[in-house]
Amino acid sequence: MKQIGILGSTGSIGTQTLEVVRSRNDIRVWGLAAGGNIRLLEQQIREFRPRLVAVWEEEKAKDLRERTADLDVEIQSGMEGLCAVAVMPEIQLLFTAVVGMIGIRPTIAAIEAGKDIGLANKETLVAAGHIIMPLAKEKQVSILPVDSEHSAIFQALQGNEKEEVKKILLTASGGPFRGKKREELRHIQVEDALRHPNWEMGRKITIDSSTMINKGLEVIEARWLFDVLPENIQVVVQPQSVIHSMVEYRDGSVMAQLGTPDMRLPIQYALSYPHRWELSGERLDFWTLSRLDFEKPDLETFQGLRLAYEAGRRGGSLPTVLNAANELAVARFLEKKIGYLDIADLIEGCMACHRFIEDPDLAQILETEKWAHEEVERRIGR
Numbered sequence: 001m002k003q004i005g006i007l008g009s010t011g012s013i014g015t016q017t018l019e020v021v022r023s024r025n026d027i028r029v030w031g032l033a034a035g036g037n038i039r040l041l042e043q044q045i046r047e048f049r050p051r052l053v054a055v056w057e058e059e060k061a062k063d064l065r066e067r068t069a070d071l072d073v074e075i076q077s078g079m080e081g082l083c084a085v086a087v088m089p090e091i092q093l094l095f096t097a098v099v100g101m102i103g104i105r106p107t108i109a110a111i112e113a114g115k116d117i118g119l120a121n122k123e124t125l126v127a128a129g130h131i132i133m134p135l136a137k138e139k140q141v142s143i144l145p146v147d148s149e150h151s152a153i154f155q156a157l158q159g160n161e162k163e164e165v166k167k168i169l170l171t172a173s174g175g176p177f178r179g180k181k182r183e184e185l186r187h188i189q190v191e192d193a194l195r196h197p198n199w200e201m202g203r204k205i206t207i208d209s210s211t212m213i214n215k216g217l218e219v220i221e222a223r224w225l226f227d228v229l230p231e232n233i234q235v236v237v238q239p240q241s242v243i244h245s246m247v248e249y250r251d252g253s254v255m256a257q258l259g260t261p262d263m264r265l266p267i268q269y270a271l272s273y274p275h276r277w278e279l280s281g282e283r284l285d286f287w288t289l290s291r292l293d294f295e296k297p298d299l300e301t302f303q304g305l306r307l308a309y310e311a312g313r314r315g316g317s318l319p320t321v322l323n324a325a326n327e328l329a330v331a332r333f334l335e336k337k338i339g340y341l342d343i344a345d346l347i348e349g350c351m352a353c354h355r356f357i358e359d360p361d362l363a364q365i366l367e368t369e370k371w372a373h374e375e376v377e378r379r380i381g382r
């Protein structure tokens, strides 16, 4: 029996993780955490019977306590609640499917408590990979990638020596604006950017895919997960999102993982690893798959990808600045307070005036996040 907890259970990854759980009878969910969707949380509590649940705001936690008064479940709130779920004694594996840097502290707490991590929450690794990966090694816990590309790389690495890897080929769909020039994007509206060609995902990552900042975050995520420098991670646009990523070895062999664009497969692999389970749903059919295309990413149009490479190469506090500025800029774009091109411009502005910290500790990462948020607000208000 797998004993798990899920942070972000009401989101796109969280609900699909519960779908996988629902299809099995060997996974027990002990803890759930979410932001504010208490209606869905209540349904999840009634179905999966966790012992502990965390909601971000105390007001909502109170409401949820009343709604579930007939059940044997404890409801906590805030960062304390998130961390309490992360370290529950009953769980072996924590799925981190919250969106954003909010995941850093519970992820660290879980690793310190010896939990394996099913990691979807890429922002945490972008900002704190230099803390998380050595800590995971020290505590002998596994960080199992859930992000589709990283799951693909993880699969393509199985049975091979890390020293024999030449480079990682990180595939990208190119998003809804593939082929467009920067000026053509000036008047893009929220609704246009939320139309991803291949994947149904949460709003923040969907915007990130459209700006290709998602791919930049994934370069940094791969840098930490697989200990490969950004210069050895090549982004390849693969518009059909069928090749989920590849690894090139020293002898020129390229190992790829292919599949339909369905997150249940990488989610399930993080649960079944090192085994494979049967998965219902559509499978790849090479008789009807008419073509696979490949392109070079356009770093002039997709400035965010260029900036992420820069942040990834330089390291230190710069990935935190990139990520934190992006998180707030995307939120403001979704609120229709700023334009589409402002997202990358704000990130660039913050990166340019940031006082660099070589090896930030957790407190410095969180201070840098705060600084980047203030700087974004200051620039928007100008």
Ligand SMILES: NC(=O)C1=CN([C@@H]2O[C@H](COP(=O)(O)OP(=O)(O)OC[C@H]3O[C@@H](n4cnc5c(N)ncnc54)[C@H](OP(=O)(O)O)[C@@H]3O)[C@@H](O)[C@H]2O)C=CC1
Pocket: 007, 008, 009, 010, 011, 012, 013, 014, 033, 034, 035, 036, 037, 038, 055, 056, 082, 096, 097, 098, 099, 100, 102, 120, 121, 122, 123, 146, 147, 148, 199, 200, 201, 202, 203, 204, 205, 263
């Ligand atoms: N969706 C996808 O297909 C993929 C996602 N990822 C990554 O996975 C992560 C989750 O993405 P996705 O599922 O799309 O995002 P969603 O926006 O769909 O879900 C986010 C989840 O985080 C919860 N959350 C937000 N703020 C808080 C908070 N303060 N405290 C506790 N929980 C909070 C939300 O709760 P609520 O809604 O109740 O407020 C929700 O459950 C991201 O890091 C993303 O980059 C990676 C690969 C693919």
Ligand SMILES: CC(=O)[C@@H](O)[C@H](O)COP(=O)(O)O
Pocket: 147, 148, 149, 171, 172, 173, 174, 175, 199, 205, 208, 209, 210, 212, 214, 215, 263
């Ligand atoms: C499903 C998944 O892993 C997303 O991160 C996906 O990769 C987004 O697609 P693009 O960023 O390649 O458009």
Ligand SMILES: [Mn+2]
Pocket: 147, 148, 149, 150, 218
């Ligand atoms: Mn991805």
